[in-house]
Amino acid sequence: MTAAPTTNPTEPAAPAPAPPERPGWRAVAGRQAAAIGYTVVIGLVLASVLIYSQGYAPFATIQSGLQYAVGDPTQVARTFAWGLPLYVAALGVAIAFRSGMFNIGAEGQMYAGALAAALTGAYLGPLFSPAHLLLCTLAAGLAGGLIAAGLGWLRAAWGVDEVLSTLLSNYIVILFCAYLAIGPLRDTTRQSGTTKEVADTARFGELVPRSGLTTAVFVVVVVAIVIWWLSERSVLGYRWRMTGESPAFASSVGIDVFKARVSSMALSGFVCGVAGSLLVTASQGRFWTEIASGIGWDGVLIALVARSRPVATVIWVSVYCVMRSAARGIEQASEVPSELSLVLISAIIIAAAAQARVFHQFAQLRHRLGSLRRS
Amino acid sequence: MDWLDAFLGSGMRFTTPILLAALGCLVTSWTRDLNVGLEGAMIFGAFFGVAFGLELGSGLGAIVVTLLAAAVAGLLFGILITTYRVNVFVAGIVLNVFGAGATVFLLRSIYGVKGALADDGIPRLARIEIPVIGDIPVLGGLVSGHTVLTYLAWVLVGVTVWAVRNSVVVRHLKAAGEHPEALETAGGNVQRMRILAQVWCFMLCALAGAQMSIGQLSLFTEGMTSGLGFVAVAAAIFSRGNVLWLAAISTVFGLSSAAGVQINEEVMPPQFAQMIPYVVALVGLVVLARTSKVDQVRIATPQLQAD
Numbered sequence: 001m002t003a004a005p006t007t008n009p010t011e012p013a014a015p016a017p018a019p020p021e022r023p024g025w026r027a028v029a030g031r032q033a034a035a036i037g038y039t040v041v042i043g044l045v046l047a048s049v050l051i052y053s054q055g056y057a058p059f060a061t062i063q064s065g066l067q068y069a070v071g072d073p074t075q076v077a078r079t080f081a082w083g084l085p086l087y088v089a090a091l092g093v094a095i096a097f098r099s100g101m102f103n104i105g106a107e108g109q110m111y112a113g114a115l116a117a118a119l120t121g122a123y124l125g126p127l128f129s130p131a132h133l134l135l136c137t138l139a140a141g142l143a144g145g146l147i148a149a150g151l152g153w154l155r156a157a158w159g160v161d162e163v164l165s166t167l168l169s170n171y172i173v174i175l176f177c178a179y180l181a182i183g184p185l186r187d188t189t190r191q192s193g194t195t196k197e198v199a200d201t202a203r204f205g206e207l208v209p210r211s212g213l214t215t216a217v218f219v220v221v222v223v224a225i226v227i228w229w230l231s232e233r234s235v236l237g238y239r240w241r242m243t244g245e246s247p248a249f250a251s252s253v254g255i256d257v258f259k260a261r262v263s264s265m266a267l268s269g270f271v272c273g274v275a276g277s278l279l280v281t282a283s284q285g286r287f288w289t290e291i292a293s294g295i296g297w298d299g300v301l302i303a304l305v306a307r308s309r310p311v312a313t314v315i316w317v318s319v320y321c322v323m324r325s326a327a328r329g330i331e332q333a334s335e336v337p338s339e340l341s342l343v344l345i346s347a348i349i350i351a352a353a354a355q356a357r358v359f360h361q362f363a364q365l366r367h368r369l370g371s372l373r374r375s
Numbered sequence: 376m377d378w379l380d381a382f383l384g385s386g387m388r389f390t391t392p393i394l395l396a397a398l399g400c401l402v403t404s405w406t407r408d409l410n411v412g413l414e415g416a417m418i419f420g421a422f423f424g425v426a427f428g429l430e431l432g433s434g435l436g437a438i439v440v441t442l443l444a445a446a447v448a449g450l451l452f453g454i455l456i457t458t459y460r461v462n463v464f465v466a467g468i469v470l471n472v473f474g475a476g477a478t479v480f481l482l483r484s485i486y487g488v489k490g491a492l493a494d495d496g497i498p499r500l501a502r503i504e505i506p507v508i509g510d511i512p513v514l515g516g517l518v519s520g521h522t523v524l525t526y527l528a529w530v531l532v533g534v535t536v537w538a539v540r541n542s543v544v545v546r547h548l549k550a551a552g553e554h555p556e557a558l559e560t561a562g563g564n565v566q567r568m569r570i571l572a573q574v575w576c577f578m579l580c581a582l583a584g585a586q587m588s589i590g591q592l593s594l595f596t597e598g599m600t601s602g603l604g605f606v607a608v609a610a611a612i613f614s615r616g617n618v619l620w621l622a623a624i625s626t627v628f629g630l631s632s633a634a635g636v637q638i639n640e641e642v643m644p645p646q647f648a649q650m651i652p653y654v655v656a657l658v659g660l661v662v663l664a665r666t667s668k669v670d671q672v673r674i675a676t677p678q679l680q681a682d
Contacts, residue, residue: 054484104468160664163411163464164609168660171602171653179646297472304465337483342476346469353466354459 068329092271100244105166107296113276121198144273152265390629399579414604415474420584449577453570
């Protein structure tokens with residue numbers, strides 16, 4: 001934490017200097033390391049307190065949790081197998097954030113995608129497996145993309161606030177999918193609320209035996225690379241970014257703001273839909289009424305804290321996967337509920353968002369203590 | 376006319392949490408820190424209403440303690456978004472996820488149950504039966520037989536209307552949002568006003584949650600607020616600062632929620648009935664955008680460019 005203060009200690013109250021000099025890579029790396037160290041410490045301290053308050057030894061419990069999460073290759077594979085849809089969903093939300101569109105409807109779009117994939121998988125085929133998987137994924141993407149594009153169009157054309165509209169769309173979409181799964185599309189041989197199982201050709205093959213990690217991992221890698229390239233390197237991504245940072249500037253330099261808004265939302269919904277399809281094609285094999293169980297919300301949270309940077313998003317999702325898996329392990333080793341991971345990620349995200357000020361105050365405090373000592 | 380009585384009575388019961396939370400949200404919109412975390416604050420209110428109720432054995436006692444806890448939470452939230460400059464939108468979204476996770480965590484670690492907490496020891500707020508009026512059809516269901524929180528919500532509507540016109544506090548709150556420099560010059564404290572707005576919002580959301588858990592029922596279930604917090608955000612935004620509009624919109628949402636519960640399965644599938652309040656809100660949002668001439672309240676989303 002000693003490398004933390006970034007502000008000039010002689011002027012503690014000064015706001016961030018306007019034209020910052022380009023800091024050297026050492027300074028940047030140091031600052032990043034301090035930030036990561038700070039969040040890790042906050043997370044560990046809070047986890048210890050919560051575990052201790054339940055009457056367990058914090059250190060040993062966390063260790064056994066981590067053992068469960070990343071103890072051996074199969075466990076690592078299992079940990080990240082759960083996270084595959086989350087990577088995709090978080091990246092999908094991030095690409096819309098980048099162009100100033102807040103797609104809070106990721107959860108609903110995941111449900112729509114999952115249902116579309118489950119139906120394509122169950123009622124079409126069996127086909128040649130790659131083709132079937134491609135169809136499922138595309139159907140899911142279209143379902144999510146259409147919802148998001150519609151709401152994006154409402155924002156672009158009529159100024160309908162997309163934060164609120166996507167938020168409300170979650171409930172409508174999830175209830176509609178639930179209706180279909182409980183009513184007309186229900187698998188009558190199973191308990192209520194599930195659709196027919198997809199054909200074997202609509203499921204990704206397992207990559208690591210007995211881990212649930214499937215070849216869907218390649219889909220995730222492709223999505224991540226495409227989103228990164230689009231967001232950081234492409235002309236289209238630049239247009240979207242400009243639209244997000246300043247619509248007025250964007251339109252004055254000839255960027256079609258309307259098109260940028262609708263298309264970025266459409267892509268975001270498409271990717272979230274694909275995330276939903278992975279729930280079916282890479283793990284569950286069918287749609288059921290609580291299939292996404294909050295992954296879309298986690299994706300929104302992570303895209304926000306990663307400031308919609310693709311690389312940061314991927315890192316945050318990885319950290320969250322390990323945390324979640326460790327919380328599961330902790331639940332098995334002790335009686336600490338696995339919701340521990342939700343509590344921790346919330347606290348860590350708030351801590352990360354407050355980090356700049358915390359470091360600033362820390363620097364101020366050190367400065368004040370230093371001047372006390374001198375006098 | 377029994378169904379109408381039941382429908383209106385149920386509608387009033389559903390209106391209460393929406394109205395309370397929306398009144399809280401309205402105040403945060405004055406300071407330009409519109410809180411989108413109502414849902415999270417409400418689920419905490421619902422949980423602690425039940426938890427303190429079990430502990431104290433008294434519904435009113437539980438409400439008082441929950442209010443105190445909410446005030447502290449609002450203070451923390453306010454400090455986070457002012458002193459620590461956490462974006463209020465991010466904080467609100469986190470609060471929603473945190474509320475959903477933390478209440479389940481507490482439910483399982485304190486009571487060792489999953490899903491729902493029902494116990495004979497959980498008190499229930501008394502229903503106040505108003506004599507004479509209570510017997511009149513239609514009006515009776517509307518006015519009589521509600522918990523103290525329902526009446527409080529409508530009293531607060533009146534108080535807020537009065538305060539908007541006459542009180543210095545509201546003027547300071549609005550100034551803190553619209554002209555912070557002017558408020559500072561006039562000797563006010565912008566930061567204190569912004570925190571105060573969040574404290575008020577949290578307290579009202581706690582009441583809204585408690586109304587759902589120990590007012591309408593006497594149990595807590597995971598995720599029992601089921602999106603009503605977001606409906607309340609919608610109500611606060613739709614009202615565009617007009618308190619009476621806010622009350623009217625909240626009532627519409629409350630009645631549509633009641634319709635969702637009351638409509639018979641033979642008329643439409645329950646999922647469609649449950650959709651009604653969200654569809655109403657979404658349609659309202661579109662209509663509002665089409666008809667409004669002034670700039671709408673945009674939720675204060677963060678700027679995400681590199682810093």
